[in-house]
Amino acid sequence: MKVTHLYFLLIFVSCTQLYSQKVWTLDECISYAIENNLQLNDFGYNMASNKETYRQSIRDLLPTVSGFANYFVRYGRQINPEDNSIVNTDIFSNNYSIDGAFDLFQGFQKINTLKASKFLYKATKEEHLQQKYLLAFRVMSAYYDIQFIEGLITISEEQVEISQTNYNLVKRQVELGVMAGADLYEAESLLFTDKLTLTQNENRHKAAQLTLLQAMNIEGENDITIEPELEALTVSNEDGPMISDSIFTKAKGFMPSIKAQNYRVNAAKKQLAATRGSLYPSLSLSGGIGTGYFETITDSLGVTVPFRDQFQENRFEYIGASLNVPIFNGWANRSRVKQQKIAYERAKNTAKITEQELYQIIQQLVQEYNALISETAQTEKSMVSQRLAFDIAQKRYEKGMINAIELGRAKALFATAQNQNLQAQLRLRVNTSTLDFYRGLPIFNIN
DSSP states (O other): OHHHHHHHHHHHHHHHHHHHTOEEOHHHHHHHHHHHOHHHHHHHHHHHHHHHHHHHHHHTTSOEEEEEEEEEEEOSEEEOTTTOOEEESOEEEEEEEEEEEEEEESTTHHHHHHHHHHHHHHHHHHHHHHHHHHHHHHHHHHHHHHHHHHHHHHHHHHHHHHHHHHHHHHHHHHHHTSSOHHHHHHHHHHHHHHHHHHHHHHHHHHHHHHHHHHHHTOOSOSOOEEOOOOOOOOOOOTTOSOOHHHHHHHHHHHOHHHHHHHHHHHHHHHHHHHHHGGGSOEEEEEEEEEEEEETTOBOTTSOBOOHHHHHHHTOEEEEEEEEEOOOOSTTHHHHHHHHHHHHHHHHHHHHHHHHHHHHHHHHHHHHHHHHHHHHHHHHHHHHHHHHHHHHHHHHHHHTTSSOHHHHHHHHHHHHHHHHHHHHHHHHHHHHHHHHHHHTTOOOSOOO
Protein backbone atom coordinates (compact mmCIF):
# COMPACT_ATOMS: atom_id res chain seq x y z
CA MET A 1 0.00 0.00 0.00
CA LYS A 2 2.82 2.40 0.86
CA VAL A 3 4.43 1.73 -2.53
CA THR A 4 1.14 2.43 -4.29
CA HIS A 5 0.62 5.70 -2.43
CA LEU A 6 4.17 6.74 -3.25
CA TYR A 7 3.58 5.90 -6.91
CA PHE A 8 0.48 8.09 -7.16
CA LEU A 9 2.25 10.88 -5.28
CA LEU A 10 5.09 10.81 -7.81
CA ILE A 11 2.58 10.96 -10.67
CA PHE A 12 0.81 13.95 -9.09
CA VAL A 13 4.08 15.82 -8.55
CA SER A 14 5.18 15.07 -12.11
CA CYS A 15 1.89 16.37 -13.55
CA THR A 16 2.12 19.51 -11.43
CA GLN A 17 5.66 20.16 -12.62
CA LEU A 18 4.66 19.62 -16.24
CA TYR A 19 1.79 22.09 -15.86
CA SER A 20 3.97 24.72 -14.23
CA GLN A 21 6.64 24.22 -16.90
CA LYS A 22 4.19 24.76 -19.75
CA VAL A 23 5.21 27.64 -21.98
CA TRP A 24 2.16 29.80 -22.66
CA THR A 25 1.71 31.74 -25.88
CA LEU A 26 -0.33 34.92 -25.96
CA ASP A 27 -3.19 33.22 -27.84
CA GLU A 28 -3.28 30.40 -25.29
CA CYS A 29 -3.42 32.87 -22.41
CA ILE A 30 -6.28 34.77 -24.02
CA SER A 31 -8.23 31.61 -24.85
CA TYR A 32 -7.84 30.29 -21.31
CA ALA A 33 -8.90 33.63 -19.82
CA ILE A 34 -12.03 33.80 -21.97
CA GLU A 35 -13.04 30.28 -20.98
CA ASN A 36 -12.45 30.76 -17.24
CA ASN A 37 -12.97 34.45 -16.42
CA LEU A 38 -15.88 34.74 -13.98
CA GLN A 39 -16.73 38.37 -14.76
CA LEU A 40 -17.19 37.42 -18.40
CA ASN A 41 -19.75 34.81 -17.36
CA ASP A 42 -22.04 37.57 -16.05
CA PHE A 43 -22.28 39.07 -19.52
CA GLY A 44 -23.00 35.61 -20.90
CA TYR A 45 -25.86 35.19 -18.44
CA ASN A 46 -27.20 38.61 -19.39
CA MET A 47 -27.11 37.62 -23.05
CA ALA A 48 -28.95 34.36 -22.31
CA SER A 49 -31.59 36.25 -20.32
CA ASN A 50 -32.22 38.69 -23.17
CA LYS A 51 -32.37 35.81 -25.62
CA GLU A 52 -35.15 34.19 -23.59
CA THR A 53 -36.97 37.53 -23.34
CA TYR A 54 -36.84 37.81 -27.12
CA ARG A 55 -38.19 34.27 -27.55
CA GLN A 56 -41.00 34.97 -25.12
CA SER A 57 -41.96 38.13 -27.01
CA ILE A 58 -42.48 35.91 -30.06
CA ARG A 59 -44.63 33.48 -28.06
CA ASP A 60 -46.69 36.42 -26.75
CA LEU A 61 -48.17 36.75 -30.26
CA LEU A 62 -49.89 33.38 -29.88
CA PRO A 63 -53.43 33.02 -28.49
CA THR A 64 -53.87 32.28 -24.81
CA VAL A 65 -55.66 29.07 -23.83
CA SER A 66 -56.60 28.09 -20.29
CA GLY A 67 -58.50 25.29 -18.64
CA PHE A 68 -60.81 25.71 -15.66
CA ALA A 69 -62.34 23.33 -13.12
CA ASN A 70 -63.92 23.81 -9.70
CA TYR A 71 -65.58 21.85 -6.94
CA PHE A 72 -68.16 23.40 -4.60
CA VAL A 73 -70.18 22.23 -1.61
CA ARG A 74 -72.62 24.95 -0.59
CA TYR A 75 -74.26 24.90 2.85
CA GLY A 76 -77.45 26.53 4.18
CA ARG A 77 -79.97 28.76 2.40
CA GLN A 78 -79.21 29.28 -1.28
CA ILE A 79 -80.57 29.32 -4.83
CA ASN A 80 -81.26 26.04 -6.55
CA PRO A 81 -79.41 26.22 -9.91
CA GLU A 82 -82.04 23.96 -11.54
CA ASP A 83 -85.11 26.20 -11.15
CA ASN A 84 -83.76 29.23 -9.24
CA SER A 85 -85.91 28.37 -6.21
CA ILE A 86 -84.80 29.06 -2.66
CA VAL A 87 -83.71 25.90 -0.81
CA ASN A 88 -82.14 25.27 2.56
CA THR A 89 -79.88 22.26 1.99
CA ASP A 90 -76.33 21.30 1.10
CA ILE A 91 -75.59 21.34 -2.63
CA PHE A 92 -72.62 19.81 -4.41
CA SER A 93 -71.55 21.00 -7.88
CA ASN A 94 -68.49 21.28 -10.13
CA ASN A 95 -67.77 23.07 -13.42
CA TYR A 96 -65.32 22.62 -16.31
CA SER A 97 -64.36 24.94 -19.15
CA ILE A 98 -61.67 25.70 -21.73
CA ASP A 99 -61.25 29.36 -22.68
CA GLY A 100 -59.18 31.07 -25.33
CA ALA A 101 -58.39 34.66 -26.26
CA PHE A 102 -56.55 36.36 -29.09
CA ASP A 103 -55.55 40.02 -29.39
CA LEU A 104 -56.57 41.32 -32.80
CA PHE A 105 -55.21 44.84 -32.35
CA GLN A 106 -53.28 46.58 -29.56
CA GLY A 107 -51.72 49.49 -31.37
CA PHE A 108 -48.92 47.17 -32.59
CA GLN A 109 -47.58 47.01 -29.03
CA LYS A 110 -46.62 43.35 -29.18
CA ILE A 111 -44.96 43.65 -32.60
CA ASN A 112 -42.88 46.65 -31.50
CA THR A 113 -42.04 44.98 -28.19
CA LEU A 114 -40.84 41.91 -30.11
CA LYS A 115 -38.60 44.05 -32.32
CA ALA A 116 -37.26 45.94 -29.31
CA SER A 117 -36.40 42.72 -27.47
CA LYS A 118 -34.66 41.43 -30.58
CA PHE A 119 -32.48 44.56 -30.75
CA LEU A 120 -31.71 44.29 -27.03
CA TYR A 121 -30.69 40.65 -27.47
CA LYS A 122 -28.35 41.62 -30.30
CA ALA A 123 -26.95 44.44 -28.15
CA THR A 124 -26.09 42.06 -25.31
CA LYS A 125 -24.41 39.69 -27.78
CA GLU A 126 -22.19 42.54 -28.97
CA GLU A 127 -21.50 43.64 -25.39
CA HIS A 128 -20.50 40.09 -24.52
CA LEU A 129 -18.06 40.11 -27.44
CA GLN A 130 -16.80 43.57 -26.40
CA GLN A 131 -15.97 42.23 -22.94
CA LYS A 132 -14.03 39.39 -24.54
CA TYR A 133 -11.94 41.93 -26.45
CA LEU A 134 -11.37 44.01 -23.32
CA LEU A 135 -10.28 40.92 -21.44
CA ALA A 136 -7.96 40.00 -24.32
CA PHE A 137 -6.36 43.46 -24.12
CA ARG A 138 -5.88 43.11 -20.35
CA VAL A 139 -4.24 39.72 -20.83
CA MET A 140 -2.07 41.08 -23.64
CA SER A 141 -0.94 43.99 -21.46
CA ALA A 142 -0.08 41.67 -18.56
CA TYR A 143 1.66 39.27 -20.95
CA TYR A 144 3.88 41.96 -22.44
CA ASP A 145 4.59 43.38 -18.98
CA ILE A 146 6.10 40.02 -18.07
CA GLN A 147 8.20 40.02 -21.23
CA PHE A 148 9.37 43.55 -20.49
CA ILE A 149 10.36 42.72 -16.93
CA GLU A 150 12.09 39.54 -18.08
CA GLY A 151 14.10 41.77 -20.41
CA LEU A 152 14.95 44.00 -17.45
CA ILE A 153 16.06 40.94 -15.49
CA THR A 154 18.35 39.93 -18.34
CA ILE A 155 19.85 43.42 -18.37
CA SER A 156 20.21 43.38 -14.57
CA GLU A 157 21.92 39.99 -14.67
CA GLU A 158 24.38 41.34 -17.22
CA GLN A 159 25.04 44.32 -14.96
CA VAL A 160 25.59 42.05 -11.96
CA GLU A 161 27.96 39.88 -13.98
CA ILE A 162 29.98 42.92 -15.05
CA SER A 163 30.07 44.27 -11.50
CA GLN A 164 31.11 40.86 -10.15
CA THR A 165 33.93 40.64 -12.71
CA ASN A 166 35.13 44.12 -11.81
CA TYR A 167 34.93 43.34 -8.10
CA ASN A 168 37.06 40.23 -8.58
CA LEU A 169 39.52 42.25 -10.65
CA VAL A 170 39.81 44.98 -8.03
CA LYS A 171 40.13 42.39 -5.27
CA ARG A 172 43.13 40.81 -7.02
CA GLN A 173 44.63 44.23 -7.64
CA VAL A 174 44.26 45.13 -3.95
CA GLU A 175 45.83 41.85 -2.91
CA LEU A 176 48.75 42.63 -5.21
CA GLY A 177 48.99 46.12 -3.78
CA VAL A 178 48.32 47.80 -7.11
CA MET A 179 45.03 49.38 -5.98
CA ALA A 180 43.87 50.81 -2.66
CA GLY A 181 41.28 49.24 -0.39
CA ALA A 182 38.87 52.12 -1.05
CA ASP A 183 38.62 50.97 -4.66
CA LEU A 184 37.44 47.58 -3.44
CA TYR A 185 34.68 49.21 -1.35
CA GLU A 186 33.51 51.20 -4.38
CA ALA A 187 33.43 48.07 -6.57
CA GLU A 188 31.57 46.19 -3.84
CA SER A 189 29.04 49.03 -3.53
CA LEU A 190 28.33 48.91 -7.26
CA LEU A 191 27.94 45.12 -7.07
CA PHE A 192 25.43 45.38 -4.20
CA THR A 193 23.49 48.10 -6.05
CA ASP A 194 23.19 45.93 -9.17
CA LYS A 195 22.14 42.92 -7.08
CA LEU A 196 19.46 45.05 -5.42
CA THR A 197 18.19 46.15 -8.84
CA LEU A 198 18.08 42.51 -9.93
CA THR A 199 16.11 41.55 -6.81
CA GLN A 200 13.65 44.41 -7.37
CA ASN A 201 13.09 43.32 -10.99
CA GLU A 202 12.57 39.72 -9.88
CA ASN A 203 9.93 40.91 -7.41
CA ARG A 204 8.28 42.96 -10.17
CA HIS A 205 8.31 39.83 -12.30
CA LYS A 206 6.41 37.87 -9.64
CA ALA A 207 3.86 40.68 -9.35
CA ALA A 208 3.42 40.76 -13.14
CA GLN A 209 2.95 36.98 -13.20
CA LEU A 210 0.29 37.27 -10.52
CA THR A 211 -1.54 39.91 -12.55
CA LEU A 212 -1.62 37.60 -15.57
CA LEU A 213 -2.68 34.58 -13.49
CA GLN A 214 -5.54 36.58 -11.97
CA ALA A 215 -6.69 37.81 -15.38
CA MET A 216 -6.68 34.21 -16.62
CA ASN A 217 -8.31 32.99 -13.38
CA ILE A 218 -5.72 30.26 -12.81
CA GLU A 219 -6.01 29.10 -9.21
CA GLY A 220 -3.39 27.30 -7.17
CA GLU A 221 -0.44 28.63 -9.19
CA ASN A 222 2.07 31.33 -8.26
CA ASP A 223 4.05 31.56 -11.48
CA ILE A 224 3.59 31.09 -15.19
CA THR A 225 6.08 30.60 -18.01
CA ILE A 226 5.52 32.52 -21.23
CA GLU A 227 7.46 32.74 -24.46
CA PRO A 228 10.79 34.15 -23.27
CA GLU A 229 11.94 36.15 -26.27
CA LEU A 230 10.44 39.36 -27.53
CA GLU A 231 10.53 39.05 -31.30
CA ALA A 232 11.91 41.97 -33.22
CA LEU A 233 9.08 44.27 -34.28
CA THR A 234 9.09 45.25 -37.94
CA VAL A 235 6.98 48.24 -38.88
CA SER A 236 5.59 48.00 -42.42
CA ASN A 237 4.12 50.89 -44.36
CA GLU A 238 2.61 48.74 -47.10
CA ASP A 239 -0.89 49.86 -46.11
CA GLY A 240 0.15 53.49 -45.99
CA PRO A 241 0.54 55.78 -42.98
CA MET A 242 -1.69 55.53 -39.94
CA ILE A 243 -4.60 57.97 -40.40
CA SER A 244 -7.12 58.42 -37.60
CA ASP A 245 -10.17 59.00 -39.82
CA SER A 246 -9.65 55.94 -42.02
CA ILE A 247 -8.98 53.68 -39.02
CA PHE A 248 -12.06 55.05 -37.25
CA THR A 249 -14.22 54.38 -40.31
CA LYS A 250 -13.11 50.73 -40.33
CA ALA A 251 -13.43 50.32 -36.57
CA LYS A 252 -16.91 51.83 -36.49
CA GLY A 253 -18.13 49.14 -38.87
CA PHE A 254 -17.23 46.16 -36.68
CA MET A 255 -16.57 47.35 -33.12
CA PRO A 256 -19.00 45.55 -30.77
CA SER A 257 -19.36 48.61 -28.53
CA ILE A 258 -20.56 50.74 -31.47
CA LYS A 259 -22.89 48.05 -32.79
CA ALA A 260 -24.32 47.43 -29.32
CA GLN A 261 -25.20 51.10 -28.83
CA ASN A 262 -26.81 51.27 -32.28
CA TYR A 263 -28.93 48.25 -31.40
CA ARG A 264 -29.97 49.95 -28.18
CA VAL A 265 -30.98 53.06 -30.12
CA ASN A 266 -33.17 50.92 -32.39
CA ALA A 267 -34.60 49.12 -29.33
CA ALA A 268 -35.47 52.43 -27.67
CA LYS A 269 -37.18 53.57 -30.87
CA LYS A 270 -39.35 50.43 -30.96
CA GLN A 271 -40.10 50.73 -27.25
CA LEU A 272 -41.32 54.27 -27.91
CA ALA A 273 -43.59 52.96 -30.67
CA ALA A 274 -44.89 50.23 -28.34
CA THR A 275 -45.61 52.79 -25.63
CA ARG A 276 -47.51 54.97 -28.10
CA GLY A 277 -49.63 51.93 -28.91
CA SER A 278 -51.21 52.18 -25.46
CA LEU A 279 -52.94 55.41 -26.62
CA TYR A 280 -54.96 53.49 -29.24
CA PRO A 281 -58.05 51.29 -28.76
CA SER A 282 -57.51 47.56 -28.44
CA LEU A 283 -59.64 44.77 -29.87
CA SER A 284 -59.59 41.15 -28.73
CA LEU A 285 -61.48 37.97 -29.62
CA SER A 286 -62.38 35.30 -27.08
CA GLY A 287 -64.25 32.01 -27.00
CA GLY A 288 -64.66 28.86 -24.97
CA ILE A 289 -66.58 25.71 -24.16
CA GLY A 290 -67.73 24.44 -20.78
CA THR A 291 -70.08 22.22 -18.81
CA GLY A 292 -71.05 21.47 -15.23
CA TYR A 293 -72.55 19.00 -12.78
CA PHE A 294 -75.12 19.93 -10.13
CA GLU A 295 -76.43 17.65 -7.41
CA THR A 296 -79.85 19.36 -7.46
CA ILE A 297 -80.63 18.45 -11.08
CA THR A 298 -82.96 15.43 -10.88
CA ASP A 299 -85.15 13.44 -13.23
CA SER A 300 -88.93 12.95 -12.99
CA LEU A 301 -88.47 10.40 -10.24
CA GLY A 302 -86.40 12.82 -8.13
CA VAL A 303 -83.14 10.96 -8.77
CA THR A 304 -80.04 13.09 -9.43
CA VAL A 305 -79.13 12.99 -13.11
CA PRO A 306 -75.83 11.07 -13.54
CA PHE A 307 -72.60 12.95 -14.15
CA ARG A 308 -72.19 11.59 -17.69
CA ASP A 309 -75.62 12.81 -18.78
CA GLN A 310 -75.18 16.22 -17.16
CA PHE A 311 -71.73 16.58 -18.78
CA GLN A 312 -73.41 16.37 -22.20
CA GLU A 313 -76.61 18.25 -21.45
CA ASN A 314 -75.03 21.18 -19.59
CA ARG A 315 -72.42 21.89 -22.24
CA PHE A 316 -72.22 25.45 -23.54
CA GLU A 317 -70.06 27.37 -26.02
CA TYR A 318 -69.44 31.06 -26.39
CA ILE A 319 -67.57 33.46 -28.67
CA GLY A 320 -67.18 37.19 -28.30
CA ALA A 321 -65.15 40.28 -29.00
CA SER A 322 -64.18 43.13 -26.72
CA LEU A 323 -63.14 46.67 -27.54
CA ASN A 324 -61.21 48.75 -25.03
CA VAL A 325 -60.94 52.50 -25.68
CA PRO A 326 -58.60 54.45 -23.39
CA ILE A 327 -60.32 57.72 -22.46
CA PHE A 328 -58.67 59.05 -19.35
CA ASN A 329 -56.31 57.52 -16.78
CA GLY A 330 -54.63 60.58 -15.31
CA TRP A 331 -52.42 61.08 -18.41
CA ALA A 332 -50.41 58.05 -17.30
CA ASN A 333 -50.04 56.68 -20.84
CA ARG A 334 -48.93 60.03 -22.26
CA SER A 335 -46.47 60.40 -19.39
CA ARG A 336 -44.97 57.00 -20.25
CA VAL A 337 -44.65 58.11 -23.88
CA LYS A 338 -42.76 61.23 -22.82
CA GLN A 339 -40.46 59.19 -20.60
CA GLN A 340 -39.77 56.80 -23.46
CA LYS A 341 -38.97 59.73 -25.76
CA ILE A 342 -36.36 60.84 -23.24
CA ALA A 343 -34.96 57.29 -23.09
CA TYR A 344 -34.75 57.26 -26.90
CA GLU A 345 -32.86 60.58 -27.00
CA ARG A 346 -30.57 59.36 -24.22
CA ALA A 347 -29.78 56.19 -26.18
CA LYS A 348 -28.89 58.26 -29.27
CA ASN A 349 -26.67 60.51 -27.17
CA THR A 350 -24.93 57.51 -25.59
CA ALA A 351 -24.25 56.11 -29.08
CA LYS A 352 -22.65 59.42 -30.09
CA ILE A 353 -20.54 59.45 -26.93
CA THR A 354 -19.35 55.90 -27.66
CA GLU A 355 -18.32 56.89 -31.18
CA GLN A 356 -16.59 60.00 -29.89
CA GLU A 357 -14.65 58.01 -27.29
CA LEU A 358 -13.59 55.48 -29.92
CA TYR A 359 -12.37 58.24 -32.24
CA GLN A 360 -10.41 59.89 -29.43
CA ILE A 361 -8.79 56.57 -28.49
CA ILE A 362 -7.74 55.95 -32.10
CA GLN A 363 -6.52 59.53 -32.42
CA GLN A 364 -4.33 59.12 -29.34
CA LEU A 365 -3.03 55.76 -30.54
CA VAL A 366 -2.02 57.17 -33.93
CA GLN A 367 -0.25 60.09 -32.28
CA GLU A 368 1.52 57.74 -29.89
CA TYR A 369 2.43 55.44 -32.78
CA ASN A 370 4.17 58.21 -34.69
CA ALA A 371 5.99 59.31 -31.54
CA LEU A 372 7.08 55.76 -30.69
CA ILE A 373 8.50 55.17 -34.16
CA SER A 374 11.00 57.99 -33.71
CA GLU A 375 11.50 57.21 -30.01
CA THR A 376 12.39 53.59 -30.74
CA ALA A 377 14.90 54.65 -33.39
CA GLN A 378 16.47 57.20 -31.03
CA THR A 379 16.71 54.77 -28.11
CA GLU A 380 18.32 52.22 -30.42
CA LYS A 381 21.01 54.74 -31.40
CA SER A 382 21.43 55.81 -27.79
CA MET A 383 21.86 52.20 -26.66
CA VAL A 384 24.55 51.56 -29.28
CA SER A 385 26.33 54.78 -28.32
CA GLN A 386 26.20 54.04 -24.59
CA ARG A 387 27.43 50.51 -25.28
CA LEU A 388 30.52 51.87 -26.98
CA ALA A 389 31.05 54.41 -24.20
CA PHE A 390 30.80 51.70 -21.55
CA ASP A 391 33.23 49.40 -23.40
CA ILE A 392 35.76 52.22 -23.50
CA ALA A 393 35.19 53.02 -19.82
CA GLN A 394 35.60 49.35 -18.92
CA LYS A 395 38.97 49.16 -20.69
CA ARG A 396 40.11 52.39 -19.06
CA TYR A 397 39.01 51.08 -15.66
CA GLU A 398 40.94 47.86 -16.14
CA LYS A 399 44.03 49.95 -16.89
CA GLY A 400 43.45 52.10 -13.81
CA MET A 401 42.77 55.27 -15.80
CA ILE A 402 39.37 55.89 -14.12
CA ASN A 403 37.89 54.97 -10.77
CA ALA A 404 34.90 52.78 -9.94
CA ILE A 405 32.53 55.75 -9.64
CA GLU A 406 33.20 56.85 -13.22
CA LEU A 407 32.81 53.29 -14.43
CA GLY A 408 29.55 52.97 -12.50
CA ARG A 409 28.25 56.13 -14.14
CA ALA A 410 29.02 54.79 -17.62
CA LYS A 411 27.49 51.42 -16.73
CA ALA A 412 24.34 53.08 -15.34
CA LEU A 413 23.93 55.17 -18.50
CA PHE A 414 24.26 52.04 -20.62
CA ALA A 415 21.67 50.16 -18.50
CA THR A 416 19.29 53.14 -18.69
CA ALA A 417 19.64 53.21 -22.48
CA GLN A 418 18.88 49.48 -22.62
CA ASN A 419 15.81 49.91 -20.44
CA GLN A 420 14.53 52.83 -22.49
CA ASN A 421 14.97 50.91 -25.74
CA LEU A 422 13.26 47.83 -24.33
CA GLN A 423 10.36 49.91 -23.02
CA ALA A 424 9.97 51.78 -26.31
CA GLN A 425 9.89 48.50 -28.24
CA LEU A 426 7.26 47.05 -25.93
CA ARG A 427 5.08 50.17 -26.07
CA LEU A 428 5.36 50.19 -29.86
CA ARG A 429 4.38 46.52 -30.00
CA VAL A 430 1.29 47.07 -27.85
CA ASN A 431 0.39 50.22 -29.77
CA THR A 432 0.78 48.54 -33.16
CA SER A 433 -1.26 45.51 -32.08
CA THR A 434 -4.03 47.78 -30.80
CA LEU A 435 -4.12 49.82 -34.00
CA ASP A 436 -4.13 46.64 -36.08
CA PHE A 437 -7.15 45.49 -34.09
CA TYR A 438 -9.00 48.74 -34.84
CA ARG A 439 -8.00 48.35 -38.49
CA GLY A 440 -9.87 45.05 -38.54
CA LEU A 441 -6.87 42.71 -38.60
CA PRO A 442 -7.20 39.32 -36.82
CA ILE A 443 -5.15 40.11 -33.71
CA PHE A 444 -7.14 37.89 -31.34
CA ASN A 445 -8.51 34.45 -32.11
CA ILE A 446 -11.93 35.12 -30.60
CA ASN A 447 -15.17 33.64 -31.91
